[in-house]
Every structure is written in C-alpha cells, then in structure tokens.
Amino acid sequence: MLEEQGLWDGAESWYRAALEALEAVEEPAPERWHALLTLHIVARSRGKLEESLPLLQQAEVAASVTDPGAAKPFIENARGQLLMARGSYSEAEGHFREAVQTMGETRGRITMRLNLAESFLARGRTLDAAEHAREAEREAIQARIIPKLPEVYRLLGRIASAEDNPDAFVLFERALELVRERKLPVLEEVLTMQAYAEAEARTGEGDAGQRLQEEARERFGVLAVSLKRQRWADVFGLAPDNDFPAQG
Numbered sequence: 001m002l003e004e005q006g007l008w009d010g011a012e013s014w015y016r017a018a019l020e021a022l023e024a025v026e027e028p029a030p031e032r033w034h035a036l037l038t039l040h041i042v043a044r045s046r047g048k049l050e051e052s053l054p055l056l057q058q059a060e061v062a063a064s065v066t067d068p069g070a071a072k073p074f075i076e077n078a079r080g081q082l083l084m085a086r087g088s089y090s091e092a093e094g095h096f097r098e099a100v101q102t103m104g105e106t107r108g109r110i111t112m113r114l115n116l117a118e119s120f121l122a123r124g125r126t127l128d129a130a131e132h133a134r135e136a137e138r139e140a141i142q143a144r145i146i147p148k149l150p151e152v153y154r155l156l157g158r159i160a161s162a163e164d165n166p167d168a169f170v171l172f173e174r175a176l177e178l179v180r181e182r183k184l185p186v187l188e189e190v191l192t193m194q195a196y197a198e199a200e201a202r203t204g205e206g207d208a209g210q211r212l213q214e215e216a217r218e219r220f221g222v223l224a225v226s227l228k229r230q231r232w233a234d235v236f237g238l239a240p241d242n243d244f245p246a247q248g
Contacts, residue, residue: 019032019035028062028065033071036056036058036059037071039055040052040053040059041078044078044081044085056075072098072102073098073099073102076102077095077099077112079095080096080116080119083095084118090119093116093119096116099115099116110140113133114132116132117131117133126162126163129159133152136148136152137156147184150184150192151175151188152175153178156171157169157196166203169196169199172195172196176189189219190216193212197210197213
C-alpha cells in the first residue's frame with residue numbers, strides 16, 4: 001500500500017476517487033466513513049492539521065448512520081493522534097484509552113496501545129509508557145502479529161533512551177533485525193534508523209547517529225519520500241526535501 005511507503009500524496013488521489021464513487025450510491029454505506037477517515041489521516045500525515053479536522057468530523061457523522069460501534073475505536077484513535085500532532089498530550093490520552101478499550105481486533109488494539117504509550121512518553125512518564133508498550137509486545141507475540149513488533153521495539157528503544165539507558169540500542173537492533181528478516185516495508189526500517197540515530201546522539205555517540213541518519217536519507221531517496229520530524233508526529237511529503245531535524 002502507498003501509505004506503507006510514506007507515499008501519502010499518491011494515496012490521497014485513490015481515496016478521493018473511492019469517496020466520489022461512494023457518493024453515487026443511494027444508500028448510506030459504511031465504506032464512506034472509512035474513506036473519510038483515511039482522507040483525514042492523509043491530511044494529518046502531510047501536516048495539514050486544519051484541513052484534516054473537518055474530514056474527521058464528517059467521518060464521525062457518516063459512521064453514526066451506518067456503523068457507530070465498529071467506527072468508535074478508529075474515530076477515538078484518530079482524535080488522539082490529531083491532538084498529539086497539536087501538542088495536547090494529556091487530552092490525547094483519554095481518546096487513546098477509549099480506543100484501546102473499545103477495539104476488538106488485536107492488531108488495531110496493538111496500534112492504539114502504542115499510541116497510548118506515546119502520549120505518556122510525550123509527557124516524560126516513561127514507566128507508564130513502557131507498561132503499555134510491553135503489553136502491546138505481549139499481545140503481538142501471543143497473536144503472532146510479528147510485523148507489529150518492530151514498531152513496538154522502536155518505541156521501547158525510545159523509552160529506554162529517554163531514561164538514559166545505555167542498552168537502548170539493543171531494542172533498535174532487534175527492530176531492524178525483524179524488519180529485514182520479515183522483509184517488511186522499507187519505511188519501517190527508515191523510521192527505526194531515525195529513532196536509533198536520535199538515541200545515539202542523546203548518548204553522545206554522534207558518529208554512529210550521523211551514520212544512521214545518512215542511511216535513512218539514502219533509503220528515503222529510494223522511496224522518493226521526505227520526512228519532516230515534528231514533536232510526536234511525522235509529516236511525510238515528496239522528495240527531494242529529505243531533511244530530518246531531530247524529534248524532541
């Protein structure tokens with residue numbers, strides 16, 4: 001999928017085409033809220049926060065007509081992510097908790113639990129962040145959803161780095177190992193390298209961090225994607241603007 005490669009610009013046209021096709025259907029269809037929510041995610045992931053909000057509101061209205069129960073965790077999770085991008089970390093926590101509690105599907109719950117952990121890490125509550133990240137790890141292993149584990153270990157590595165744990169690198173190395181063993185999307189590898197580089201810089205390993213940044217830059221070039229790191233939110237765009245300021 002295009003979004004798995006960070007190609008949000010290309011993905012948008014497909015989702016808009018899907019929404020236009022659904023508009024021609026007389027009866028309300030649950031696919032409509034899916035399309036609107038995805039367009040919200042596309043806008044948010046491209047840094048267009050004000051543009052993304054009405055799409056989220058439209059998705060919630062559409063879901064209330066056709067699929068309110070099934071949509072609830074996805075809507076709550078999206079609201080939490082938007083709040084994180086705006087810097088409202090405490091408010092985001094409540095939405096992520098609601099998403100986790102109402103999500104029945106394991107893979108989705110893992111993602112939402114990791115987002116909940118992010119809301120704690122953003123406020124320096126590393127113990128709470130680690131607790132939820134480890135629970136996500138347990139669920140992923142138990143359900144054998146191995147492709148989610150690199151994201152888990154990447155977050156655990158960032159938590160360890162925030163605690164000045166010198167063994168944080170072990171978690172990043174494990175994430176990279178899984179990405180390569182399982183031939184997961186290159187974007188997973190690049191995001192891990194970025195977080196790894198930031199951790200290395202934090203511990204004074206500037207040379208290692210620079211090397212990882214350069215490797216990430218090369219892989220982004222292959223994807224023709226740029227990534228602008230903002231505090232607790234990644235913003236994707238088109239190359240060649242491949243600058244990677246550190247995430248605070």
